[in-house]
Amino acid sequence: MLCNIRAFGLVCVEVFLLSARASAQSFPWARTIPRAGWTVTADSYQAGNEPANVLDGNSATIWHTQYTPSMAPLPHYIQVDMQRSYVVNGFSYQPRQGGSNGNIGQHTITLSNDGNNWSQVVFGTFLNDGTTKRSFFSNATARYIRITAQTEAQGAGNQWSSMAELNVYSPNPSQDAASFRPPPTSQGRWTTTIDLPIVPAAAALSRTGEVILWSAFRPDLFSGGTGITETVHWDPTTQTVSQRSVANTRHDMFCPGISLDVDGQFIVSGGNDNRRTSRYDPASGSWVTASQMNVGRGYQSSTTLADGRVFTIGGSWSGGRFQKDGEVYDPRTDTWTNVTGCRTAPMLTSDAQGIYRADNHAWLFAYRQNSVFHAGPSRNMNWYGVSGSGTTRAAGTRGDAADAMCGIAVMYDAVQGLILAAGGSPNYQDSWATRDAYRIQLGAVNANPTVTRLEAMAHARAFGNGVVLPDGTVLVVGGQAYAVPFTDTTPALPAELFDPATGRWTSLASIAVPRTYHSVALLLPDATVLAGGGGLCGRGCPQNHFDVQVFQPPYLFAADGTRARQPVIRSVTPAAAALRPGATLTAETDGAVASFSLVRFGSSTHTVNTDQRRVPLAATAAPGTTTYTMTLPSDPGVLLPGYWMLFAVNGAGVPSVARTIQVLLP
CATH class of the missing domain: 2.60.40.10 (Immunoglobulins)
Incomplete structure (x- = not known):
């Protein structure tokens, strides 16, 4: 079905998603807690719109804060007493269905076992629409749960808040909360969930410290080619989440190549608008139009070169299906130049869907002598020379590996030319992923590297993400054992850590929700890791994850479980x-x-x-x-x-x- 989406357009997408919703109305990792006997209070309400309406099972009745005879000002909260403590891992809120006044924007979600001591598990901003909002977080215990609204979603300065229905989730509602123990800090810790008004399918770290995340022409659906991209700025220092619709570059930046240039600008190429290029300038916080590529591309990869230019290759998901040889962008002259000697054919996988998938998501590593090493996902590896019209030289195979589409490849020691490759599946979709892992050690440019098979991961993963950490270990997050886009089936919830010193993998704490197709992960300057997203499959699709979560690796904790003191x-x-x-x-x-x-x-x-x-x-x-x-x-x-x-x-x-x-x- 997915291979026909581009041919048949948005109607095909929505039909597919309706089918997906019909068969996936529950969340295997979270079940609603029965609400019998619960009580609810709020800071304010309008007569006739009492807080108890959020528990009556009727979406036509709502809680609404007071607006007459006087206006109760923000912030507003509504708080549920579940009458006993549960192990909880999620909260949902259905906005009013007869209008949008009072839709919650910026918010926090806090938990308490005694009604006096509260811990924050969620903050962020909700999308302004009528769909049910779900915030999942790491398992904790609570009798009370409170959502506090700081703004109305419309951002118009209105002071009211409203809600139609409220639910709380548990991994097991019958579990005795007194028996719950969080994972030891030796497994790291997933901290606060950050709600976003988009499904983040792409992200980049700005030199200002902000993280810029984006979806497509809609916050919840990829399709596109509309010249618009929905974006979010998250500032880890102030913990603010702000939304922006980027239309001035006329570029739907879903499924692009991304590279950061010498000045820290994001060079975002192709995708739904398959020839366009946009540049994000962190200094001004603005997106500007750059020159168009010579070849339309989507699902291509790009990499910044030693000479400051950007190399890209492949990308038959968008812009036509044919062998899309290399081209190079020069940020100094804003020009694209073909390097047709950098050929696509040697890097293709043997995907069941042909070149539409076979040239996607190349594992590219700029290296010495202004070269590019291609490590996968095909089992065949290559060297690309990017001077003049370009060259291609075979570099052998990745040991006994099969094709590993949507696996991970991370250069954890560039001095020694060491790359970790792990996971992936032989076909982009409808195939089983692998647990296999390999170390690739680069030697001389154009020579075959040394490939060593490593201990396998504990979990098979396609659509996961790998992040190199400051100590040289590699964190792997998310993915699923059987690769099917827009599903959360067979998820790998525990993170894993690869230690090059021992060649071993360690299983770590589980993330709150599956992070599969269209998920992201980034190292942050405080040595934590941001991971999230997944979905982008249309209005109400249960696989849409409008959030990210921050992971504190084990190195941030002392042996007694307390936070370790970080050097300065x-x-x-x-x-x-x-x-x-x-x-x-x-x-x-x-x-x-x-x-x-x-x-x-x-x-x-x-x-x-x-x-x-x-x-x-x-x-x-x-x-x-x-x-x-x-x-x-x-x-x-x-x-x-x-x-x-x-x-x-x-x-x-x-x-x-x-x-x-x-x-x-x-």
Whole structure:
């Protein structure tokens, strides 16, 4: 069915989604708690619109805050007493169905077992429509649950809030809450859920510290080619979520290539509007139109090169189905140039749907001598030369691996040319994923790399995401064992951590909801990981996940379960923190540390993050001080131009909050 979506358009999409909704009305990880005997209170209500209406099973009756004879001002809350404590993992709110006045926008959800001590499990902003809003979070215990509205969704300055129905979810409503124990912090911890007014199918970390996330022409549906992209800005420092519709570039940026250039601009190419290119400027917070590609593409990959240009290849999901050889974008001249010697044919998988899927989501790694290494997802690997008209040279096979579409590939040590490849499935959809993992070690450019089969993951994963951490370990999040877009079946809920030092995998805490097709994950400057999204399949589709969640890896906790103290990088020299490859960098810390590393700012869509990579740094301390001197790698194919996060890691393995470093062109 999915292979026909582009041919038959939106009607086909909605028919598919209606069928999906008919067969998937429940959430296997969460069940509604029976509401008999519950009581409900609120800070305010209008006579005739009492709080108890949210528990009467009638969507025509509502709770509404007071508006006459006087207006009760925001914020507003409504609070349920379930009469005993449950293990809870979700909350749903149905907006009023006879209008939109009072739809909740910015909000928090808090839990309590005694009505006095509260813990926040959700914050964010809801989409302004009449669909039921669901917020899932990590398992906790609660007798009371409260939602507090800070704004009305319309953003018009109105002061009222309203609600038709309210439900609370549990993984098992009959479980005794007294027996509940959260996972040990040795497995890490999933923290607060962040509700978004879009399903985030793409995300990138801005050099300002904001995370920019986007969906397509609608917050909840991909289809498109309409010249509009719905976006969200999340500021981790202020915890604010703001929404923006980007129309000025006339670019629906669903399923694009994403690369971050030397100035930290996002170069977003193709997708639903398959030839267009847009640039996001973090300094101004604005999107601007760039030159169109020579070839229309969607589901292609792109990567920033050692010389600052951006290389892209493949992308037959959109813009026609044929062999789409390489082209290169130069941000300095705003021009695209074909490099037809970089051929698509050698990188194709043997997908059952042919080239429509076979050239999707290439695993690309810019490397030495201004080359690009293609690690997969086909079992055949290749080297691309991007000078002149381009070259292609075969690099052997990925050991005994099969094609691994929608698997993960992460360069966790760029100095040694080490890449982890894991998961994926032989066909894009309707095929079983693998647990297999491999280490690829690059040597000389154009030579076959060394491929080593590793211990397998605990869970088979297609549509998952891999994130390199400051200590060189790799976190893998989400995915499903049987690859079917727009489903949450066979999910891999526990995260896993690969340790290159031991070659072993460790199972970690489970994320609150499945993160499968159209999910994202990014390393953040505080050494946590943002993961979320999944779906984008239309109004009311239960596989739409309008949220992200932050993971605190195990290295952020002490042995007794408390938060570990993170080292602090007090200063960096040069103060401008803008250096060229081979330069000397000095960092002063607040205590002795064991190592430093640079991790490049990342972007994420459809399992692809070609921007991230890690560079370990050898550091020497001045005698009797905590001032460390490091020499950056001199090869710009290792230390790509752009913005990086500098981390210090102490002897206990705890990383600092990062300092931002810009690597300039040689």
